[in-house]
Amino acid sequence: MIEITLVVNGDRRSLRVEARRLLADVLREEFDLAGVHIGCAQGSCGCCTVHVDGVPRLSCLTFAVQCDGKSVRTVEDIGGPAAEHALQQAFRRAHALQCGYCTPGFIMTLAPFVEAMATENRLPDENEIRDAMSGNICRCTGYQGIVEAVRQAIAERIGTGAPA
Amino acid sequence: MTTAADRPRHVGARVERIEDTRLLSGGARYIDDIRLARMLHLRFVRAEMAHARILGIDIGALGDLQHPTRVFTGADIGGLAIKAHQDVPEFQYSEQPLLARDRVRFVGEPVAAVLADDPYIAEDAAELVFVDYDPLEVVASMEAALDPASPPLFDGWNGNVFVERQMKGGDIERARAAAAHIIRRTYSTHRQAGVPMEGRGVVARYDPADRFLTVWSSTQIPHLVRTYIAEELGFPEQRLRVVAPDVGGGFGVKGQVFSEEVLVAWLALETGRPVKWIEDRREHLLASIHARDHRHTLEAYVAADGRILGLKADISVDVGAYSTFPFTAAGDPGMAAKVMPGPYDFQHYEATFRALATNKCPIGTYRGVGRPSAVFAQERLMDDIADELGIDPIELRLRNVVRVFPYTNALGFTYDPGSYAECLEKARELLADDIAEAASLRGHPERRVGVGIACFIEQSAHGTPDFTRRRVPIETGYIAARVAMTPDGGAVVDIGLQSHGQGHETVMAQVAADALGIAPGDVHVRHGDTLTTPYSVGTWGSRGGPLGGGAVHVAASEIAEKLRAIAAHLLQASEREITLGGGRAFVTAAPDRHIPIARLTRAALRNVDRLPKGMAPGLEAQCSLDGPRDGTYSNAVHAAVVEIELATAKMRLKRFIAVEDCGRILNPLVVDGQVRGGIVQGIGSAMFEQFVYDEECQPRTVTFADYLLPLAPEIPTIEVHHIETPTPLTPLGAKGLGEGGAIGPAAAIANAVADALEVPVSSTPLNADALWRLINR
Numbered sequence: 022m023i024e025i026t027l028v029v030n031g032d033r034r035s036l037r038v039e040a041r042r043l044l045a046d047v048l049r050e051e052f053d054l055a056g057v058h059i060g061c062a063q064g065s066c067g068c069c070t071v072h073v074d075g076v077p078r079l080s081c082l083t084f085a086v087q088c089d090g091k092s093v094r095t096v097e098d099i100g101g102p103a104a105e106h107a108l109q110q111a112f113r114r115a116h117a118l119q120c121g122y123c124t125p126g127f128i129m130t131l132a133p134f135v136e137a138m139a140t141e142n143r144l145p146d147e148n149e150i151r152d153a154m155s156g157n158i159c160r161c162t163g164y165q166g167i168v169e170a171v172r173q174a175i176a177e178r179i180g181t182g183a184p185a
Numbered sequence: 186m187t188t189a190a191d192r193p194r195h196v197g198a199r200v201e202r203i204e205d206t207r208l209l210s211g212g213a214r215y216i217d218d219i220r221l222a223r224m225l226h227l228r229f230v231r232a233e234m235a236h237a238r239i240l241g242i243d244i245g246a247l248g249d250l251q252h253p254t255r256v257f258t259g260a261d262i263g264g265l266a267i268k269a270h271q272d273v274p275e276f277q278y279s280e281q282p283l284l285a286r287d288r289v290r291f292v293g294e295p296v297a298a299v300l301a302d303d304p305y306i307a308e309d310a311a312e313l314v315f316v317d318y319d320p321l322e323v324v325a326s327m328e329a330a331l332d333p334a335s336p337p338l339f340d341g342w343n344g345n346v347f348v349e350r351q352m353k354g355g356d357i358e359r360a361r362a363a364a365a366h367i368i369r370r371t372y373s374t375h376r377q378a379g380v381p382m383e384g385r386g387v388v389a390r391y392d393p394a395d396r397f398l399t400v401w402s403s404t405q406i407p408h409l410v411r412t413y414i415a416e417e418l419g420f421p422e423q424r425l426r427v428v429a430p431d432v433g434g435g436f437g438v439k440g441q442v443f444s445e446e447v448l449v450a451w452l453a454l455e456t457g458r459p460v461k462w463i464e465d466r467r468e469h470l471l472a473s474i475h476a477r478d479h480r481h482t483l484e485a486y487v488a489a490d491g492r493i494l495g496l497k498a499d500i501s502v503d504v505g506a507y508s509t510f511p512f513t514a515a516g517d518p519g520m521a522a523k524v525m526p527g528p529y530d531f532q533h534y535e536a537t538f539r540a541l542a543t544n545k546c547p548i549g550t551y552r553g554v555g556r557p558s559a560v561f562a563q564e565r566l567m568d569d570i571a572d573e574l575g576i577d578p579i580e581l582r583l584r585n586v587v588r589v590f591p592y593t594n595a596l597g598f599t600y601d602p603g604s605y606a607e608c609l610e611k612a613r614e615l616l617a618d619d620i621a622e623a624a625s626l627r628g629h630p631e632r633r634v635g636v637g638i639a640c641f642i643e644q645s646a647h648g649t650p651d652f653t654r655r656r657v658p659i660e661t662g663y664i665a666a667r668v669a670m671t672p673d674g675g676a677v678v679d680i681g682l683q684s685h686g687q688g689h690e691t692v693m694a695q696v697a698a699d700a701l702g703i704a705p706g707d708v709h710v711r712h713g714d715t716l717t718t719p720y721s722v723g724t725w726g727s728r729g730g731p732l733g734g735g736a737v738h739v740a741a742s743e744i745a746e747k748l749r750a751i752a753a754h755l756l757q758a759s760e761r762e763i764t765l766g767g768g769r770a771f772v773t774a775a776p777d778r779h780i781p782i783a784r785l786t787r788a789a790l791r792n793v794d795r796l797p798k799g800m801a802p803g804l805e806a807q808c809s810l811d812g813p814r815d816g817t818y819s820n821a822v823h824a825a826v827v828e829i830e831l832a833t834a835k836m837r838l839k840r841f842i843a844v845e846d847c848g849r850i851l852n853p854l855v856v857d858g859q860v861r862g863g864i865v866q867g868i869g870s871a872m873f874e875q876f877v878y879d880e881e882c883q884p885r886t887v888t889f890a891d892y893l894l895p896l897a898p899e900i901p902t903i904e905v906h907h908i909e910t911p912t913p914l915t916p917l918g919a920k921g922l923g924e925g926g927a928i929g930p931a932a933a934i935a936n937a938v939a940d941a942l943e944v945p946v947s948s949t950p951l952n953a954d955a956l957w958r959l960i961n962r
Contacts, residue, residue, distance in 0.1 A: 039305070041305070042305070049217075049218075050220075054211065055211060055212075055213070055214060055215075055218040056210070056211020056212075056213075057211075058215070058382075058383070058433070059217070060382045060383070060466070061466040061888070061889050062465060062466060063466060063888050063889060063890070065888070065889035065890060066382060066889060068382055095211065096209075096210065096211040097210065097211040100209070100210065101210065102206075102210050102212060103206060103210065104205070104206050104209035104210040109209045109210070112205070112209055113201050113202065113205045113206075113209065114201060116201075116202070116854045116855070116857070116858045118205060118208055118209065119434075119686030119687070119688070119858055119862060120208075120381070120382070120383070120431075120432065120433045120434040120435075120685050120686030121204075121205075121207075121208025121209070121213055121431065121433070121686070122215065122381070122382040122383040122433025122434060123382045123433075124208055124209055125209075125211055128209065147902070148898070150897075151897040151898045151900075152897075152898055154896075154897040154898075155896050155897055155898050157897075158382065158889070158894050158896065159382070159897075160380060160381055160382050160434050160436070160862075160866070160894070161382075161434055161686045161858070161862045162858060162861065162862050162865075163858075163861035163862045163863075163864060163865035163900060163903055164865065164897040164900055165861050165900075165902060165903055166858060166861075167897070168897070
């Protein structure tokens with residue numbers, strides 16, 4: 022067992038974990054963050070994506086001990102219980118989710134993409150959006166609603182220049 | 186200010202989904218989010234050989250773990266099994282033991298269950314269990330299953346055919362005699378899996394204080410799971426609750442009762458502690474259920490003008506090692522035989538269909554059930570006929586589709602009104618430029634373009650008679666809904682469906698809101714829990730909208746009548762004059778004379794002295810709505826435009842178009858989502874997804890690195906066009922649409938490839954390897 026400190030959604034906590042324990046399991050079990058979903062546990066589907074020090078990472082391929090001292094952010098912290106982030110709102114409008122299982126992973130992958138495009142003040146074309154999504158699998162929507170939601174969220178951010 | 190409640194009608198409007206907030210925020214609770222005190226975690230030891238005797242199971246190494254564990258094997262569970270018998274004399278009966286007893290029949294079959302306090306320890310422990318096998322000859326293909334020299338999979342069996350039967354109508358010999366052309370072809374679709382992003386999982390807890398057993402399962406059919414567990418374990422069903430929490434996709438895969446559901450319930454009773462099993466992705470691909478894997482030989486009898494006079498079909502399905510509950514091993518071949526006449530008008534049809542047992546994962550229900558394979562064969566055949574007769578493929582279909590409704594086909598199934606010809610005409614119009622481009626690139630040395638279409642019908646929302654005819658373990662096709670209003674003017678809808686992404690919470694709220702004159706946001710929809718919802722068959726067979734929505738409509742309308750009577754009494758008007766809407770009851774001709782609906786509900790539930798004399802208190806109604814005898818028939822044309830690079834065999838899907846008719850559209854947002862999602866699964870079936878076994882039935886595609894699902898960059902924008910032909914057979918005029926999207930793509934894409942390369946295409950998948958062979962044949 023190894024003692025580590027994680028800052029999860031702003032909450033700093035020290036805990037003892039086995040070296041082999043996955044970040045996804047620690048977030049789900051120790052921090053009670055049910056928005057972290059495991060779809061394949063092989064790094065192929067993107068369902069478990071969280072941010073580690075601001076960068077999207079697959080929490081099913083990351084050991085918790087690798088994150089000692091780091092800051093982790095999950096979907097629970099993106100737009101709160103009402104899902105108020107611009108991308109989440111666009112997901113609702115564009116019907117970008119059905120069963121919702123892959124959805125937190127998509128949000129965590131795409132929120133920084135939306136941010137980066139807004140910073141560049143650039144609306145990407147459809148192929149660029151689809152490429153940005155290529156590490157996440159959705160089995161319900163056929164992706165079209167998600168593409169549309171990303172487009173809407175970026176357009177809105179460029180239009181209003183609102184902070185994230 | 187206008188509120189949602191003031192909108193005249195919610196059904197048919199693009200209402201955003203009520204359930205989205207919790208799904209977007211991490212607030213949803215799926216099966217793995219259930220955590221109980223003292224819970225044991227289950228890990229399976231699964232068969233590593235496709236066909237073998239179990240000589241012994243050694244758990245001696247578990248002592249090294251230094252953690253308490255318990256192991257259960259087939260010897261511990263008595264005769265507990267999944268029993269899925271089709272009650273016809275031809276059917277060879279078998280059972281799937283919950284844990285293999287003396288023999289394993291496919292790689293992935295559960296052999297032992299290991300329990301520990303921690304899931305990591307349970308996994309460690311399962312790896313230390315040693316199973317000694319004596320290998321048996323493997324039955325690896327349809328040919329082997331039909332070979333009398335192959336060993337039967339079950340003792341006492343005569344060969345490896347679960348069942349072989351026939352369906353016929355008209356006089357096939359007359360059609361053959363009258364035919365100017367006889368066209369015979371064989372088509373096959375490969376084996377694949379359904380693959381919801383959330384795998385399966387079961388949690389069970391027994392409470393000795395009130396002798397109550399609760400089972401949580403990631404299932405589409407909680408009531409059927411409850412009944413099966415109660416019967417198999419001899420447990421009183423009134424003390425058994427099955428809950429499907431938020432379910433991360435089902436697609437029919439979770440529309441079965443699985444051995445794990447019964448076993449986890451049994452283990453909770455046996456150990457006295459809550460037990461949890463969460464399937465991992467490898468287990469899902471290996472050992473949940475598979476789909477497709479059909480081979481159809483069709484013989485069409487065609488007149489000189491292209492009119493089809495009759496069709497003869499021979500249908501084989503490799504259904505794997507066990508019969509699955511509730512649709513049995515006969516489900517897929519029977520469905521394919523039943524729907525093969527499709528949208529075409531001919532009165533002579535004969536099908537022989539069989540389910541073949543092999544040492545593979547069992548076949549079960551997956552979006553479309555039999556129909557994607559049937560439509561692949563049917564629609565490839567139409568293009569092959571068109572090619573042989575020199576008729577344009579769309580024109581050939583227009584000469585053959587049913588145009589006069591209701592129509593009774595050769596097997597006696599009656600189709601409700603549809604728009605088969607209109608959808609074809611619309612597709613032709615949309616494809617004009619692509620057809621021209623394909624023609625201009627014929628013989629091009631580097632690249633080709635092809636256009637393919639598939640025209641099909643989807644029998645949906647089938648009712649009880651359809652199941653009694655099939656003699657499978659489930660005899661009913663109804664959905665029940667109960668609507669109850671609360672004193673504050675809101676309503677609760679309890680419905681025997683289960684939602685795994687279809688938006689039931691929103692659509693059912695729209696339907697209830699329209700009938701009751703309130704806003705969808707004031708309706709709370711509960712589903713997926715046998716404790717709160719009326720007994721029903723669950724979510725499958727595209728029955729949510731037409732039957733679920735219909736049941737809510739009928740029940741809510743009954744309450745609305747009572748609301749109108751109370752309003753008439755309080756407003757001193759006649760009932761006929763009262764309209765409900767915008768949260769109020771008002772006199773239709775004088776809207777200023779109104780009363781809030783909350784006042785009416787308060788009167789009915791709390792101030793009953795204000796009710797009309799003699800009226801009983803309460804505002805509750807229930808409706809059990811059975812499907813029509815032959816179901817409803819949605820129809821669609823799918824069209825694919827492909828571009829193929831000859832040097833590399835790389836294929837790009839340039840366009841995919843759906844022109845579809847699902848009757849009355851309840852929520853366009855949801856309908857488009859279902860159509861698009863289904864189509865992309867169908868594109869996966871056609872081009873990417875393939876479950877591969879080697880010649881010893883060892884699986885070779887057990888991760889997403891080998892089993893390829895479609896990703897966003899490979900998928901074009903799916904263009905969806907609607908024609909609405911309401912059906913007179915359901916209360917709201919809606920037909921089913923959940924499966925249709927997945928039915929057409931393999932046929933449309935195969936036809937496009939055949940068009941591009943000017944070669945016949947007879948099988949899926951159409952991946953790079955297959956295309957290379959088609960280009961270089």
